[in-house]
Amino acid sequence: MSAMTTLCVLIVITLIQSVWRVEAGKCSSLQAKLKKAQVELGKLRKIAAQCPQRPLSCPDGFVWNVRLNTCHKFIYKIKVSWFDALTYCQSLGANLIAIENENEQTYVIEQIQAAKTSGKHTNERSDFWTGGNDLCDDWKWSGGPSWIPKPLNNFTKWDVLFGSRPQPEVNEEKCMFIHGTRDYKWHDGGCQESRFFICEINLP
Ligand SMILES: [Ca+2]
Ligand SMILES: [Ca+2]
Numbered sequence: 001m002s003a004m005t006t007l008c009v010l011i012v013i014t015l016i017q018s019v020w021r022v023e024a025g026k027c028s029s030l031q032a033k034l035k036k037a038q039v040e041l042g043k044l045r046k047i048a049a050q051c052p053q054r055p056l057s058c059p060d061g062f063v064w065n066v067r068l069n070t071c072h073k074f075i076y077k078i079k080v081s082w083f084d085a086l087t088y089c090q091s092l093g094a095n096l097i098a099i100e101n102e103n104e105q106t107y108v109i110e111q112i113q114a115a116k117t118s119g120k121h122t123n124e125r126s127d128f129w130t131g132g133n134d135l136c137d138d139w140k141w142s143g144g145p146s147w148i149p150k151p152l153n154n155f156t157k158w159d160v161l162f163g164s165r166p167q168p169e170v171n172e173e174k175c176m177f178i179h180g181t182r183d184y185k186w187h188d189g190g191c192q193e194s195r196f197f198i199c200e201i202n203l204p
Pocket of ligand 1: 070097104
């Protein structure tokens, strides 16, 4: 092998080694990034596992409405603030109810009346919180595991003939309930007041 050939071979080897070093450096940097991403993914999975999941069928205590493909849970025994009602429903993977059409309004009234007939619910004044609120500007149905916040659609049942106080009022009452002695029409009330409530899950 001539001296020139030997020199060429040495140059090529040196070049290859330097490329390998660069590539090896890139690989170890990528591996470090991959390891970090895996650690982060593990953390996120743990957090996600703690989030309430939207169920695939009605959980215990919920009533399935085949027509609406929803599950409702009526809380007849304890009265709580709107915020506590929302938190409770969300802890079950549900939302506070969104009454989105006449069928659902009628169904809710039927369920409450059936509960009274059977003795499951005895309170004369039976107001129930819904998810409706105008805590942020316009009236919306609050969000949760089952749906994100959504505006009221064309169907509403506000108690517009409530004497000198047609509902909703322009005041500090920002949470919606159905009024037990006003044919379950919609009223706005103070969110800290205590009422029964209804949770709902929209099935996929
Ligand atoms: Ca609904
Ligand atoms: Ca009101």
